[in-house]
Amino acid sequence: xxxxxxxxxxxxxxxxxxxxxxxxxxxxxxxxxxxxxxxxxxxxxxxxxxxxxxxxxxxxxxxxxxxxxxxxxxxxxxxxxxxxxxxxxxxxxxxxxxxxxxxxxxxxxxxxxxxxxxxxxxxxxxxxxxxxxxx
Amino acid sequence: xxxxxxxxxxxxxxxxxxxxxxxxxxxxxxxxxxxxxxxxxxxxxxxxxxxxxxxxxxxxxxxxxxxxxxxxxxxxxxxxxxxxxxxxxxxxxxxxxxxxxxxxxxxxxxxxxxxxxxxxxxxxxxxxxxxxxxxxxxxxxxxxxxxxxxxxxxxxxxxxxxxxxxxxxxxxxxxxxxxxxxxxxxxxxxxxxxxxxxxxxxxxxxxxxxxxxxxxxxxxxxxxxxxxxxxxxxxxxxxxxxxxxxxxxxxxxxxxxxxxxxxxxxxxxxxxxxxxxxxxxxxxxxxxxxxxxxxxxxxxxxxxxxxxxxxxxxxxxxxxxxxxxxxxxxxxxxxxxxxxxxxxxxxxxxxxxxxxxxxxxxxxxxxxxxxxxxxxxxxxxxxxxxxxxxxxxxxxxxxxxxxxxxxxxxxxxxxxxxxxxxxxxxxxxxxxxxxxxxxxxxxxxxxxxxxxxxxxxxxxxxxxxxxxxxxxxxxxxxxxxxxxxxxxxxxxxxxxxxxxxxxxxxxxxxxxxxxxxxxxxxxxxxxxxxxxxxxxxxxxxxxxxxxxxxxxxxxxxxxxxxxxxxxxxxxxxxxxxxxxxxxxxxxxxxxxxxxxxxxxxxxxxxxxxxxxxxxxxxxxxxxxxxxxxxxxxxxxxxxxxxxxxxxxxxxxxxxxxxxx
Numbered sequence: 198x199x200x201x202x203x204x205x206x207x208x209x210x211x212x213x214x215x216x217x218x219x220x221x222x223x224x225x226x227x228x229x230x231x232x233x234x235x236x237x238x239x240x241x242x243x244x245x246x247x248x249x250x251x252x253x254x255x256x257x258x259x260x261x262x263x264x265x266x267x268x269x270x271x272x273x274x275x276x277x278x279x280x281x282x283x284x285x286x287x288x289x290x291x292x293x294x295x296x297x298x299x300x301x302x303x304x305x306x307x308x309x310x311x312x313x314x315x316x317x318x319x320x321x322x323x324x325x326x327x328x329x330x331x332x
Numbered sequence: 333x334x335x336x337x338x339x340x341x342x343x344x345x346x347x348x349x350x351x352x353x354x355x356x357x358x359x360x361x362x363x364x365x366x367x368x369x370x371x372x373x374x375x376x377x378x379x380x381x382x383x384x385x386x387x388x389x390x391x392x393x394x395x396x397x398x399x400x401x402x403x404x405x406x407x408x409x410x411x412x413x414x415x416x417x418x419x420x421x422x423x424x425x426x427x428x429x430x431x432x433x434x435x436x437x438x439x440x441x442x443x444x445x446x447x448x449x450x451x452x453x454x455x456x457x458x459x460x461x462x463x464x465x466x467x468x469x470x471x472x473x474x475x476x477x478x479x480x481x482x483x484x485x486x487x488x489x490x491x492x493x494x495x496x497x498x499x500x501x502x503x504x505x506x507x508x509x510x511x512x513x514x515x516x517x518x519x520x521x522x523x524x525x526x527x528x529x530x531x532x533x534x535x536x537x538x539x540x541x542x543x544x545x546x547x548x549x550x551x552x553x554x555x556x557x558x559x560x561x562x563x564x565x566x567x568x569x570x571x572x573x574x575x576x577x578x579x580x581x582x583x584x585x586x587x588x589x590x591x592x593x594x595x596x597x598x599x600x601x602x603x604x605x606x607x608x609x610x611x612x613x614x615x616x617x618x619x620x621x622x623x624x625x626x627x628x629x630x631x632x633x634x635x636x637x638x639x640x641x642x643x644x645x646x647x648x649x650x651x652x653x654x655x656x657x658x659x660x661x662x663x664x665x666x667x668x669x670x671x672x673x674x675x676x677x678x679x680x681x682x683x684x685x686x687x688x689x690x691x692x693x694x695x696x697x698x699x700x701x702x703x704x705x706x707x708x709x710x711x712x713x714x715x716x717x718x719x720x721x722x723x724x725x726x727x728x729x730x731x732x733x734x735x736x737x738x739x740x741x742x743x744x745x746x747x748x749x750x751x752x753x754x755x756x757x758x759x760x761x762x763x764x765x766x767x768x769x770x771x772x773x774x775x776x777x778x779x780x781x782x783x784x785x786x787x788x789x790x791x792x793x794x795x796x797x798x799x800x801x802x803x804x805x806x807x808x809x810x811x812x813x814x815x816x817x818x819x820x821x822x823x824x825x826x827x828x829x830x831x832x833x834x835x836x837x838x839x840x841x842x843x844x845x846x847x848x849x850x851x852x853x854x855x856x857x858x859x860x861x862x863x864x865x866x867x868x869x870x871x872x873x874x875x876x877x878x879x880x881x882x883x884x885x886x887x888x889x890x891x892x893x894x895x896x897x898x899x900x901x902x903x904x905x906x907x908x909x910x911x912x913x914x915x916x917x918x919x920x921x922x923x924x925x926x927x928x929x930x931x932x933x934x935x936x937x938x939x940x941x942x943x944x945x946x947x948x949x950x951x952x953x954x955x956x957x958x959x960x961x962x963x964x965x966x967x968x969x970x971x972x973x974x975x976x977x978x979x980x981x982x983x984x985x986x987x988x989x990x991x992x
Contacts, residue, residue: 236846236887267853269846269888270793270815274726274772277818281770297853305774305793306812309922310820 215239217246226324227255228317232264235272244275251279256286257324261317262293268301280311288312290320678736679891682710686718687782690896692871696880698843698889705732706841706891707740711748716783719747720893722839723775723794726815732771739764739773739816746777753777754790754910758823761792761816768817775816776839780831780895786906787837790826792816795842798856800863801835803903811911811926824913830906830961836863837895838872843888844879854883868896907961915948923956930958931965940967947971951986 215233222228227250231243243260250258260276262268280289293299294315302308314320628636679695691710709721721743725732742764746756756777764773778789778797789797793815796807813822831837840859847854862878872894880886909930913923918941927937940956947969948954957968 267846270724270726270772270774270842273793273815277772277815278770281819300809304795304809304812306814306820306822306825307793307818309811309917309920310814310818 215242217242219246219250221255222259222321225255226257226259226321228259228261228321230261230264234267235262235265236267236269237271240269240272240275243272244278247275247279251282251287256284257288257290259290259292259317259320259324261320262291262298263295263317265293265295265298268298270305273301273305273307276311277307288324290314290324292317292320674733674737678707678733678740680709682893683712686710686712687716688898689718689780689782690869690871690898691718691894692873692896693893694872694876694891696843696876696886696890699886705736706843706889707736708839708891708893709740709744710893711744713748713750713779715750717779717781718895719744720778720780720789720839720895721747721775722841722891722893723773724841724843724889724891726772726774735768735771735773735817738767739775743775743777747779752790752826753779753788754823754826754912756823757790757792757813757816758821758912761813761822764816765819771817773816774842778837778839780837780897782897785831785897785900786828787831788826788828790823792822793818795840795845795856796827797837797839798860798863799829799831799835799837800860801831801897802833802901805829805904805907808909808926808929810929811922821914824911824917826910828906828908828910830904831897831900832902832904833900835897836866837897838863838875839893841889841891843886843890844876844892846888847879847883847886847890849883854879858882905961907959909958909960911956911958912953913944913948913956914953915945915950918945918948918954927956927958927967931960931963932958932967940969944969 215235216231218230218232220228220230229243229246229250233239235243247258247260258279276289276291283289289311291302291311291313292315293302293313299308299313302311302313312323314323625633679693682691682693685691693708693710695706695708705725707721707723707725709719711719713719721740723736723739723743725736725739739760742760743756746759747753751759753776757775760775772793774792774794776789776791776794776797778787780787787797787799790813792813796809799805807827811825813824814820816822838859845854845856845859859879862875862882865878866875872892875894876890876892879890909926911923911926917923923941923944924937927940928934932940944954944956948971952971955970957970959966959968
């Protein structure tokens, strides 16, 4: 059980401009793709985007973090808040295959709370399947 | 001057600027009056010489001219103020605004000479009295000449009743009012018998009745008055002061109130001398300035007045700004002191050493808006253990302060009470859930037992400590407990590890590892490396300094607590990972991952999870205890481990419900 710590993979050198892209898949499902760093300054934008979508009746939301290079506790707080605000039949699915972001979910103990899948297709299937089951 | 001018239009909601300009001009006028007037008397010639200057002053500005011109002919010609004053007195009553106020100065000065004749004037004199000595002297001295020159004007007025204004400069203004007023005709009659006083009264009395008409003619008359001024000056020289002095009292007495006028007239002679000597003492500079002021055209004076007013306003404004700045500066200092106190409460200075362990802590605020939210505490418990708390409240700045304080002191209380780190975190999670109102707070609580050399820590969404020494331990982060305030049960994980040899244990907030080198994160690996590089005796402050030196930007607060454990040797003999589960959680995929990570054989995991579910029961929890120090992990299930509020309460309720 004792290990040497290796050099970790936390260096995200491809930090790009932050962007949130919102794609409506159907009238109840939307995909929000987050590019760049999700931190103290950018997390509020994700918050309002998700909030607005929920208001607009998008009850099944997929947040794609595969293009997200960094995420901090503020962003985590946003996701937690959205997850808590979900009502009956609503669904939040997170797409993430990046190890450094997954590590943040793991460290924070939130990996057991969110539905995290590696690809968008899986996420959409999951969102629709669960939504259908719920309704 | 202001004092006098104010009452004349106190209620006027008119722009303040005119008032300011008026008062400024008045000040100018008075300045020129007093000096010029005093200066003249000694030489008769001066009167003539000044004539043009006075005339210039007159042009185009009847109001101020009335004041300034009057004096310029000096005591001799003080008649002008008398006339002007009385004429002006009518104005304030009519409410003619700034103009009235300006001329009132003149009136104050001249009030006395006309006192005997017009009661209105007397009343005003009283008001004007506070103006000062100079004015008074001036006033008295001029009476006789006043009479003289007014005579002329009155006379002229009688000759051309309609056109009025031509009169002597001195009485320019008064003559106007006389002309426009119905009483004007009375003036001509007087000169026939007793020249001086008649004119004086004539000039005075009409003013009261003069109505709106007075305004317009005044302006026209000004130029003429200027012309007249020259003439008046000339006349003055010709006649001589003495003659005028004797002539006037008689006349005054004859026409108006005999006795009172007499006295002032006699007095008049002396004051003139006094005024003369006073004026002689006036510095050449003042004289020069006065001369300059006298030749400045009145539009320019107006401009100067406006500019002066603006300058005054600007000066006042800057003064007020300076005062405000000073006050704000003081407030800022106080606030910084307060912030310092608050910060000291959240980020206390730990003892340099607790038992055999050197303890240190450090904090560096963020570069940007992220400041605030990090907290730590290091203290000795009564059982001899060293307790450490490090945390980070998500959401930053002032808003995070209350929650930061709340979490820190709650955690400290539970640790001080002797709870294990996991129990403290779990209890705090249950207790703070409502108070954090959705704010996430990550925290790590730890105890170090120096005798057993055992480090115990439990985290709620917070990065585990880095332990560097003979061997470096990679903590297991699978199945970490969620942060406080996330609405989830937390405090389910705890790690107990022995620290056999000299080691450094570093607790930190993510601000340290999230600081940047270019666009790359500083990261845990670099931090670990930096920890191993630290010299003996170096503290958390030095660690953060090194991190700061190595990074380009630090967008979040950085906090670090360090335990420097000395002596000893060997490999850790204890390494226990605990995971508390309820029945439902036991089936989660991450429990399996956790067991795998701990080195548990995959084939035994399914059985293990089943027995854990059974042990947890419907409302209770079970503790998975994986002990793996010797390389072959042993798993123990302890169902009675948790004696915490929630589950205890739940069990009690279940018992009550089950009982018949």
